[in-house]
């Protein structure tokens with residue numbers, strides 16, 4: 001019962017944040033949502049189903065060719081639901097996780113220590129923007145955004161698409177999940193989930209020389225869809 005009340009109180013606090021942050025950039029609002037949700041439960045904060053969705057991400061990237069020697073950028077890594085699997089598998093230093101929520105990253109570091117994986121030397125960083133300017137010349141073989149574009153307004157996705165090439169090389173594949181809105185763009189009542197038509201995302205990518213295709217083979221329990229984002233390489 002205590003936990004039910006705590007959960008209800010967390011939902012109320014998230015609801016009230018909408019008003020407090022109504023004139024602030026969406027990212028600030030969502031970081032505040034993460035702060036409140038992480039204080040309640042860092043596994044619940046990233047959507048729960050911890051084992052299932054953590055494993056799903058890992059199995060998917062393995063099936064798409066991820067090897068221990070590859071480098072991975074986990075964009076919006078949260079409290080490392082998928083991250084722990086990748087960190088265990090990849091060579092030391094080959095995993096980088098970034099997130100806008102310091103609380104989620106702190107929880108991730110605790111899970112990392114509990115799992116005895118600190119010697120895998122993952123890089124976990126607070127993200128301050130969407131322009132990747134703090135990565136200098138670093139490029140990743142794979143990029144993953146699991147349940148992140150589902151929490152981003154269209155303008156932020158456009159900024160991401162305009163800059164993500166800075167951390168991609170010609171063979172990089174950026175896998176990102178999204179909620180398929182069919183023909184509509186819409187958001188949940190509490191403004192925490194966004195749904196987009198796939199053609200909108202595909203055309204937005206094309207504007208920034210990205211080729212975006214659907215990957216139909218992603219059995220997400222909440223019906224998030226997967227897309228693969230590649231650099232459009234000049235064929236001449």
Ligand SMILES: C[S@@+](CC[C@H](N)C(=O)[O-])C[C@H]1O[C@@H](n2cnc3c(N)ncnc32)[C@H](O)[C@@H]1O
Pocket residue numbers: 027030031034045046047053075076077078079080081082098099100101104127130145146147148151152156
């Ligand atoms: C639903 S959680 C998923 C976390 C992780 N990918 C997983 O599967 O467990 C969404 C995460 O994306 C982060 N996030 C949202 N917008 C972001 C942005 N613009 N840049 C980086 N992280 C972001 C949130 O802070 C949150 O940790």
